[in-house]
Amino acid sequence: MALTGRVPLLALAGVVPLWLAPGWATFTGWALLVLLAVGADLLLAGSPKALTVEREPLGSLRLGSGAQASFVVTNRGPRLVRGVVRDAWQPSAGAADQRHRLDVPAGQRRRFTTRLVPTRRGDRLVEHAVVRSTGPLGLAARQRALPAPGRLRVLPPFTSRKHLPSRLARLRELDGKAAVQVRGQGTEFDSLRDYVDGDDVRSIDWRATARRQQVVVRTWRPERDRRVLVVLDTSRTSAARIGDAPRLDAAMDAALLLAALASRAGDRVDLLAADRRVRARVEGVTGGGLLPALVEAMAPLDADLVEADWTVVVGAVRQRLTQRALVVLLTPLEAAAIEEGLLPVVQQLTRHHQVVLASVADPQVAEQAAARGDAYAVFGAAAAQRSQLDRLAVTAELTRAGVDVLDAPPESLPPALADHYLALKAAGRL
């Protein structure tokens, strides 16, 4: 049950008779009148129990875009139901206007649409729609929450998409579509073709030339069909926020750019998200289906406040990889966590695979390290430089163990990782 603003107004109107004829009789009389009117209105209001709500299925969308969530209200009761219906989405679903005017005659159905602009990644849920059915006098209403479960999957925004075209151009350069005839590490034999003016004479294949009576050159192309395994650390260190977004989101962005690039380069990309256990995995998906599969797997992931168990992670990685592969560890370069967790076991990976550690750095550290002025700021700077030194030390140890370390702020980490991948590919170290 709920009252409307008309009830206090009606009660307020009772001031007039009370002033004209003061007395408890008038007071109680008017109160009874209000009570009767409210009761009658409640009785006459259409029952919300007679309504059913069906939600139309919602797909998924990238964070930052909007969606229309629709549902249909069917009135199976004998009376008109008029009032308000609230589409009770979670606040982060970003429903601009959850409330809709409801006016469903008996036996009919109406469709309502709520515009959603989600503010956070992950699954945004709705459990029910609340109906408030007002009586004909507009004094009182019957209210009920009707079950209407729904889910909107909000995918990572992949803001580093903008870096993809330039990196793809670099990849094509590598890929022999621009004439690459220099043989080197990381290239494999592609084809023989006729010599044209301008070709490097060193790439002439004399044996084929002798066979064909025509000058023939060899062409080379970068190695293909390598394996790339992206390991996303979802432990406590990834939960830390830089600006407003957790490190995990920046790591996902980097992973997506790398995956988009590597899949175009003909490599197989797999994803593993883990902390103490494997949280998500994408394996064996190639071509156009890869990115959707990746974002779908990443969407519900949130960093947990647990310490990463690198023994488990490395075990899972080794179990999945049989041939040599590029293993990208997306984990923050936190000195203590790395020293105790990753360093003891990282040799098991570097022995067989090319390992890159990409870490999301906090630009605030550099800012604070440069602070001067008073003792307060200098102590802060000393603390920041201490952590920088710790990171350098850990970086040196990782490098000694054969790990390439990238440490960059959120917005420059994805292109840095993509560039590193291209460099490795050009150098044939995959």
Place this chain on the structure above:
Amino acid sequence: MTVVAGRPEPADLTSDGPAGGPTDGPVSGRSPGRTRDRRARVLLWGGAAAGALVLVALVGALTTPRTTTGDLEPTSASPDGARAVAQILQRQGIGVETVRTSRQVAERSSALRTTVVVHPELLGPEQLDRVAATPGPLVLVDPDLPALERLAPFAEAAGVVEARGAEPACSQPSVTAAGSARAGGSLYRLSDDARQASAVLCYPAPGGSDRGSLVLGTENGRTVVVVGQADVLRNSHLADADGTAALALRLLGTRAGVVWYVPDPAELSTSDEAPTLSELVPRGVRYVAWQLLLVAVLAMVWRGRRLGRLVTEPLPVVVRSTETQEGRARLYRRAKAYGRAAATLRTAALRRLARRLDVPADASPATVVALAAQASGLAQTALTATFLGPAPTDDRGLVRLADEIAAAESAVTTASSRPARAPSSSGGVR
């Protein structure tokens, strides 16, 4: 702006002034002129008001009499006042204290003081009770019926006659000694049960001998005098040729002091018998207030009912990435760790310098300092003091050290011919 005709104002003059002012002179010139004008007017009026106030206060202070007015007031010098009596008493060494409330009477009175009650008709039952509880002799001036019943039950009111001079005509020595005095006014007779008591009737009325304008009696073990003729105490009749003044002194001067009670009608109004506020307001107001309360409650119910229950939002953990670093900075500050902070700043700076100067990482600090001095042209002794000297021991020393390190670094950076590399924290580190 409109300027009152015939009243040249500065604003008017500047605005219509000759050429030479800015092109928008008329507009810009008026605004300050108007505010100045208004300010002057406000000042003028304010000053006038303040002056008037001071004048009124001064006149009031000068014309306020030292004496008061009011019937039978011991400080009043007007004909109906009682200042003369009070002064005569004081000259005799009998202090006169004026009180206004019955509480003060109860406080001030004692067995050694005579309590004089003028205008007892202004007393309510509560005040009468308090007066009745006083220990010392009591003088009632022209009491009415309730006062008589409560304080002097031995006397009864017996009409009023014209004021005149009369002989005491009774056996009370203190009265007969005064002799002829002003009498008349209210008359009293002894009540039936008081005839046997020691009550005495004096200054009888001309007609019958059982009525008189002065009654002396004993009530509660103390003398109570009922004075029917208030003129006995008034300034106007004290100097009459007969023994009025003597009578007054004999009545009031029996003890060491006099408590002169001039009842304040305001005290009566605050007693329980006065009508309460709720009795004074119209009846309707009360009911309307109740009705408004009801309206308020209904409005609360209306606004308080939520449209469906709250929807829970699973919030991600909020961990700032610089948390540990800030914690460390706080520890440094609290411990005043000058040595540790300085060592960190120096080590980090030497690292950066070593990288900039392409010195191997395992080179000794002294080597790096020497090379830096060479590259920048700074004095090596100064640099050595900066980087290898004793640690600072106070805030100022630490800040100076930080500034010196920064200066040395920037000198090396600008001096080195090669373009500076990106700082370690924001760029990639291998």
